[in-house]
Amino acid sequence: MSISNKIIMKYLGTLDNPMAKTISERSRSEDGVIIEIAPRFFSTWDFGKMSMS
Secondary structure, three states: OOHHHHHHHHHHOOOOOHHHHHHHHHHHOOOOOOOOOOOOOOOOOOHHHOOOO
16 A cells, blocks of 8 residues: 555545545545654654643
8 A cells, every 4th residue: 555545544544535536546646745753753743741831
């Protein structure tokens, strides 16, 4: 499965609706670009536990 179809399935749940078809067509033409970013590291912070006094 292509990366564009994986993204479509993740966010739209189907390849059959008009938006999915548009995204898929554009990714195969020169009108669109899909970039996959695969981070090697990421970090998060929990600011909910900070005291604001």
